[in-house]
Amino acid sequence: MTQQEFRTVQGGRIDRDRPLRFRFDGRDYTGYAGDTLASALLANGVHRTSTSIKLGRPRGIFAAGAEEPNALVQVEAPFPEPMLTATTVELYDGLVARGLGGQGRLATDPDPARYDAVHTHCDVLVVGAGPAGLAAASVAAASGARVVVVDDRSEPGGSLLGTREAKALDWVASVAADLHANPEVRLLTRTSAFGYYDDNYVVAVERRTNHLGASAPAHLSRERIWRIRARRVVLATGAHERSLAFDDNDRPGIMLAGAARTYVNRYGVLPGRRAVVLTTNDSAYAAALDLLDAGVAIAVIADLRPSVSPLWTERLADRGVEVLAGYGVERVVGEERVSSVVLAGGREFEADLLLVSGGWNPVGALYSQAGGKLRYDADLGSFVPDGCREAVAVAGSANGTYGLAGCLAEGTGAGRAAVEATGFAAGTGRELPAADESPVTPPAHTWVLPGDETVQFVDLQRDVTVAEIRRATGTGMRSVEHVKRYTTAGTAHDQGKTSGVLTSGVVAHLLGVDVGDLGTTTFRPPYAPVSFAALAGRDRGALHDPIRVTALHAWHQANGALFENVGQWQRPWYYPRDGEDLHAAVLRECRAAREGVATMDASTLGKIDVQGPDAAVLLDRLYTNLMSSLKVGSIRYGVMCRPDGMIFDDGTVIRLAEDRFLVTTTTGNAAGVLDWMEDFLQTEWPDLRVHCTSVTEQWATIALVGPRSREVLGTLAPDLAVDNDSFPFMTWRDTTVAGLAARVCRISFSGELAYELNVNWWDALALWEAVLAAGAPLGITTYGTETMHVLRAEKGYPIIGQDTDGTVTPQDLGMDWIVSKKKPDFIGKRSFARADTGRPDRKHLVGLLPDDGETLLPEGAHLVEMESLPEPPVPMLGHVTSSYHSAALGRPFALALIKGGRDRIGQRVYAPLGDVLVPVTITGPVLYDPEGKRRDG
Amino acid sequence: MAGPGSDLPDHPDYLWRNPEPRRSYDVVIVGGGGHGLATAYYLAKNHGITNVAVLERGWLAGGNMARNTTIIRSNYLWDESAGIYEHALKLWEGLEEDLDYPILFSQRGVLNLAHSLQDVRDSVRRVEANRLNGVDAQWLDPQQVKEVCPIVNTSPDVRYPVLGGTYQPRAGIAKHDYVAWGFARAADALGVDLIQHCEVTGLDITDGKITGVQTTRGRIAAGRVALSAAGHTSVVAAMAGIDLPLQSHPLQALVSELLEPVHPTVVMSNAVHVYVSQAHKGELVMGAGIDSYNGYGQRGAFHIIERQMSAALELFPAFARAHVLRTWGGIVDVTPDASPIVGLTPVDDLYLNCGWGTGGFKATPGVGWCYAHTIATGEPHPLNAPFSLDRFTTGALVDEHGAAAVAH
Numbered sequence A: 001m002t003q004q005e006f007r008t009v010q011g012g013r014i015d016r017d018r019p020l021r022f023r024f025d026g027r028d029y030t031g032y033a034g035d036t037l038a039s040a041l042l043a044n045g046v047h048r049t050s051t052s053i054k055l056g057r058p059r060g061i062f063a064a065g066a067e068e069p070n071a072l073v074q075v076e077a078p079f080p081e082p083m084l085t086a087t088t089v090e091l092y093d094g095l096v097a098r099g100l101g102g103q104g105r106l107a108t109d110p111d112p113a114r115y116d117a118v119h120t121h122c123d124v125l126v127v128g129a130g131p132a133g134l135a136a137a138s139v140a141a142a143s144g145a146r147v148v149v150v151d152d153r154s155e156p157g158g159s160l161l162g163t164r165e166a167k168a169l170d171w172v173a174s175v176a177a178d179l180h181a182n183p184e185v186r187l188l189t190r191t192s193a194f195g196y197y198d199d200n201y202v203v204a205v206e207r208r209t210n211h212l213g214a215s216a217p218a219h220l221s222r223e224r225i226w227r228i229r230a231r232r233v234v235l236a237t238g239a240h241e242r243s244l245a246f247d248d249n250d251r252p253g254i255m256l257a258g259a260a261r262t263y264v265n266r267y268g269v270l271p272g273r274r275a276v277v278l279t280t281n282d283s284a285y286a287a288a289l290d291l292l293d294a295g296v297a298i299a300v301i302a303d304l305r306p307s308v309s310p311l312w313t314e315r316l317a318d319r320g321v322e323v324l325a326g327y328g329v330e331r332v333v334g335e336e337r338v339s340s341v342v343l344a345g346g347r348e349f350e351a352d353l354l355l356v357s358g359g360w361n362p363v364g365a366l367y368s369q370a371g372g373k374l375r376y377d378a379d380l381g382s383f384v385p386d387g388c389r390e391a392v393a394v395a396g397s398a399n400g401t402y403g404l405a406g407c408l409a410e411g412t413g414a415g416r417a418a419v420e421a422t423g424f425a426a427g428t429g430r431e432l433p434a435a436d437e438s439p440v441t442p443p444a445h446t447w448v449l450p451g452d453e454t455v456q457f458v459d460l461q462r463d464v465t466v467a468e469i470r471r472a473t474g475t476g477m478r479s480v481e482h483v484k485r486y487t488t489a490g491t492a493h494d495q496g497k498t499s500g501v502l503t504s505g506v507v508a509h510l511l512g513v514d515v516g517d518l519g520t521t522t523f524r525p526p527y528a529p530v531s532f533a534a535l536a537g538r539d540r541g542a543l544h545d546p547i548r549v550t551a552l553h554a555w556h557q558a559n560g561a562l563f564e565n566v567g568q569w570q571r572p573w574y575y576p577r578d579g580e581d582l583h584a585a586v587l588r589e590c591r592a593a594r595e596g597v598a599t600m601d602a603s604t605l606g607k608i609d610v611q612g613p614d615a616a617v618l619l620d621r622l623y624t625n626l627m628s629s630l631k632v633g634s635i636r637y638g639v640m641c642r643p644d645g646m647i648f649d650d651g652t653v654i655r656l657a658e659d660r661f662l663v664t665t666t667t668g669n670a671a672g673v674l675d676w677m678e679d680f681l682q683t684e685w686p687d688l689r690v691h692c693t694s695v696t697e698q699w700a701t702i703a704l705v706g707p708r709s710r711e712v713l714g715t716l717a718p719d720l721a722v723d724n725d726s727f728p729f730m731t732w733r734d735t736t737v738a739g740l741a742a743r744v745c746r747i748s749f750s751g752e753l754a755y756e757l758n759v760n761w762w763d764a765l766a767l768w769e770a771v772l773a774a775g776a777p778l779g780i781t782t783y784g785t786e787t788m789h790v791l792r793a794e795k796g797y798p799i800i801g802q803d804t805d806g807t808v809t810p811q812d813l814g815m816d817w818i819v820s821k822k823k824p825d826f827i828g829k830r831s832f833a834r835a836d837t838g839r840p841d842r843k844h845l846v847g848l849l850p851d852d853g854e855t856l857l858p859e860g861a862h863l864v865e866m867e868s869l870p871e872p873p874v875p876m877l878g879h880v881t882s883s884y885h886s887a888a889l890g891r892p893f894a895l896a897l898i899k900g901g902r903d904r905i906g907q908r909v910y911a912p913l914g915d916v917l918v919p920v921t922i923t924g925p926v927l928y929d930p931e932g933k934r935r936d937g
Numbered sequence B: 001m002a003g004p005g006s007d008l009p010d011h012p013d014y015l016w017r018n019p020e021p022r023r024s025y026d027v028v029i030v031g032g033g034g035h036g037l038a039t040a041y042y043l044a045k046n047h048g049i050t051n052v053a054v055l056e057r058g059w060l061a062g063g064n065m066a067r068n069t070t071i072i073r074s075n076y077l078w079d080e081s082a083g084i085y086e087h088a089l090k091l092w093e094g095l096e097e098d099l100d101y102p103i104l105f106s107q108r109g110v111l112n113l114a115h116s117l118q119d120v121r122d123s124v125r126r127v128e129a130n131r132l133n134g135v136d137a138q139w140l141d142p143q144q145v146k147e148v149c150p151i152v153n154t155s156p157d158v159r160y161p162v163l164g165g166t167y168q169p170r171a172g173i174a175k176h177d178y179v180a181w182g183f184a185r186a187a188d189a190l191g192v193d194l195i196q197h198c199e200v201t202g203l204d205i206t207d208g209k210i211t212g213v214q215t216t217r218g219r220i221a222a223g224r225v226a227l228s229a230a231g232h233t234s235v236v237a238a239m240a241g242i243d244l245p246l247q248s249h250p251l252q253a254l255v256s257e258l259l260e261p262v263h264p265t266v267v268m269s270n271a272v273h274v275y276v277s278q279a280h281k282g283e284l285v286m287g288a289g290i291d292s293y294n295g296y297g298q299r300g301a302f303h304i305i306e307r308q309m310s311a312a313l314e315l316f317p318a319f320a321r322a323h324v325l326r327t328w329g330g331i332v333d334v335t336p337d338a339s340p341i342v343g344l345t346p347v348d349d350l351y352l353n354c355g356w357g358t359g360g361f362k363a364t365p366g367v368g369w370c371y372a373h374t375i376a377t378g379e380p381h382p383l384n385a386p387f388s389l390d391r392f393t394t395g396a397l398v399d400e401h402g403a404a405a406v407a408h
């Protein structure tokens, strides 16, 4: 265990009473609560954290925040997490991490943490709790508006945290206290706003327990997505310092000047003993002075500008520091760590630290995501906001305003304007701290220093050099987007936070164009990396998609059903008895339905209550057949087509009253049909007076099927005349079944005498048990979807979505009769007149009988005309849509869609199964009871 | 020391000229995406037509070509689709040599997962059709799925458990930019003018025949004009008074940080909607369905990303702590039958290539080849003949939506 040799004696926002142990690259260290992994490493004298991805060069900590390009780490314990920046990993006891040059490692064990998401709405969202953001929040909160403030650091204060502005920091503390105390305000730290979507929808991720390491309480979500809808947004996201391209500018020990200042002031860490400073602007001087005060020697300050304000030179001269105006760095000595720096002209300065400031980039990512434009401000040497369609304002250094007083004033203004725009009278925020502004001398506009372009790095993380960029522009590329892709600059973990503008600058420099004309590459969400798990939130496993079950689900489970997912529903597939497989169970279930009585839970069928004076008109337009002529008390089967004439759904329609129908749909498509109705009602036919309501989960439906079903119903419904004349096929009756109010429909999807008993969802179990009890003497058998499919297939009834695929017309199914010739119009009608719809060789639904009477054709198998296969492409006739063993037929059979199928009935075709061609004979689709004698029992 | 990606081949030092537009060309191609560039290349190479300009309103291949997730496969259901996509796949297999450009075509296979009994039926049907069409295809049970891609969660606690999948071993991914630049360089070398930052703002038509285009860099006369503007084709076609059955939707995709290799193939799922590959440097590249509203904004909505991530974690629990580095969107041109439109238009000498929607990258060489033939001869190539515009009048659709329901 090493000492923290590079800790200042005192100061910083760390808790020296709370030492924390951690391990990095296999060595044990200590740091303090309040450290980041980066600051703790620096406190222990560790600069080098990784090896670069392409060139294998040593790399060290370069920045102090989310913009870090170099110090990528893999966390190994308490739980593996790939690729984080050491500058944003808060230190906790027991942290084990290693430096990462290339690829992160995913855990092999499941992530035990939870993740969630929260919606919130506010009048004003302030992003960034630095001086500008807090000033905005303070006035906004004082007005009574609902305010949300998010900041990605562990405490509010922003850039002030890296300074020694005591008065300003006191102000930060009081504003934070005000905000916390205000019930209308939510101040979220450790929360990065990472996406800015249309209509001021801003998404942020809050890291709630990461900083607690293994002691994180399991019941708390580790990360939380905040989905924030704000009437106004104030972006006070600050600025990132950028580097310059000079020789060996990637060596460990080279650091952004502002970062070094942060390490000294916020973390009480000395990033080195003796520093050289290279700058294009004034900001590095404040850093130099703070480092001096903390005990770091400043060897020299090289300023690229031809002259430097005496304000700075004098202050530094007082401290014995030489300032060389018009000087740049020629080269850096030391591979693993800077050992000396040679300035232009050859003077060499011994140093273990080289502080660089190439200027500042306002953080424009969110603004840009919102559609905001950026403009190059030549005086500032950076891109600044220039107009946005969203209700957003930018304040402080995010707006290119770099002085404290300016930031505070701009933040206050933005906060006031935001609340006023949302209808509040602006309040008075905390009194602002005094801030003395030193006059600023304009920065130098330098991107590249003279030297060897092959070792002048532009994007540290991607090892992109000036030479690479020159190669890109040499190919003929003129756009930064091309250069980015050619070189990969800006595509790494940091998404070019420190390198993006520099890349543009270097390209402009090489092409001799204006960087403002060239622009930057596009900013895209997320502003900072977000974990997959946070985005997935709770929508996993059973919550990934709602599981819908019927009122009888528990019964089905208790009675051994196996289930099939049909859309969101779980439906009983079959009910195996001891030792039965699917095949055996289904043969048994089928036999019961054909020979005795059987029952199934049909509650999942979609049910839509269609009401209103124009209900019949709507249905006439949706269905291909006539619904308006249906009599109250009767039922009609119908199909719906899409405008292209292809079948979309089918089901029965019950007329409950002149102005009221109950429409049933397929299980999987119920929502689709309701959407379809609403779509047409709302966009095409808003004049129709109709309301459509889903009642799928209001009615439970039990199918009672088989030649003896009438007996069972008769016992259960003494009030109902069940004989064929009193209760004919395709009619319905309201009655009492097993003492329950029920609607009984005489419809059949099996060809057998059958009923559908509909009761209130809550009464389903009572009815089901009564049906089972009444049927018990007759050996009533429960059956599932598989048996239902076999029974209907024997009768040639298609399942929409299985025997059709969006390319099948009602005529293709042999259902000419269901397409009205009389109705003036309905959806799909026009398409039936199209050339292709009238083609004689369209695919028809037919039956297939394997010639050997034994082979079960796989569903999906194709059919060909020839006895042996030619070289591909082999002409195909169609495919098997449904295929089953039939108990009633005593053999396997299939349904298929076959070109000109109805004209081929009786012909032999072949199904290629592996290397074998199985001969099959085409039949009509109805293989069982073609005369329909069984329908009436 | 070789880090991930350091073994990737370098780009050439020279790609293209930046010529000033001439006043007239034999053929003007509108849209410098992959399709426009490939078409220009094959016009020059296969047909000797080199007095050609590709007009691109932004930077070359900066549209969907720069935004797609690079999945290449040919296992489409219908014969018509299998024809053109398999033709493309065969060209992909020789493209690196043909263009003399390292396009990193990696035939790592594509798995399409099935999650319901109907998915299984549809999958088997597609596999069987593929085989008869000479397209390599296999049906895999869950165990075999696991062998191809060990990190797929084939356990029953997935909301929609994996019941199997189809696998096309010859399918895979390539590097989209490399492909675009390979075609661009080759076309440029054959004399094609690639003109960037040149937006077509009008189409000049006299007596039912196109004579040239209006652009932000002046009028350019043209013997023939070929549209290849992907998501913006309906906007350009409207300049000729042609109303296209296209809906332009945002389609988003995203990428993670670089990760150690965990995912050896490409996995796609519609029911648990996401598709994933691990690209050459180790980043996970993923996407899902289109945003449902229409627009040209090249940006999508956030919930689409959230939904896609929850699907990703259903199938790949190991991804939990991976991070999204970047999301983006392109504008895809979707037809009612999810098949493209390639061929003639009611205006003489004006040609149309669009409607590739979420899946046109894989077609790039194939469509370039066929479209060039169509433009050069004035007749559709047999492989794109089924994809005529008038199929929406005759009804002879090639419906890859309903039957196959596999996008991208």
Ligand SMILES: Cc1cc2nc3c(=O)[nH]c(=O)nc-3n(C[C@H](O)[C@H](O)[C@H](O)COP(=O)(O)OP(=O)(O)OC[C@H]3O[C@@H](n4cnc5c(N)ncnc54)[C@H](O)[C@@H]3O)c2cc1C
Pocket (backbone or CB within 6 Å): B030, B031, B032, B033, B034, B035, B036, B055, B056, B057, B058, B060, B061, B062, B063, B064, B065, B066, B067, B068, B069, B070, B071, B072, B198, B199, B200, B201, B228, B229, B230, B231, B232, B233, B236, B251, B252, B253, B287, B328, B329, B330, B331, B332, B356, B357, B358, B359, B360, B361, B362, B363, B408
């Ligand atoms: C997120 C996403 C993921 C995708 N994933 C896949 C995938 O995995 N596999 C796959 O096969 N396909 C995929 N695609 C689809 C594929 O990218 C497109 O189908 C294909 O790129 C379209 O052809 P293109 O390359 O020519 O289009 P583009 O690159 O979009 O080219 C069209 C060009 O036309 C230009 N243009 C438009 N209007 C004008 C005008 N008026 N004047 C001049 N120029 C104009 C545009 O600027 C653009 O550059 C995906 C698409 C997206 C958006």
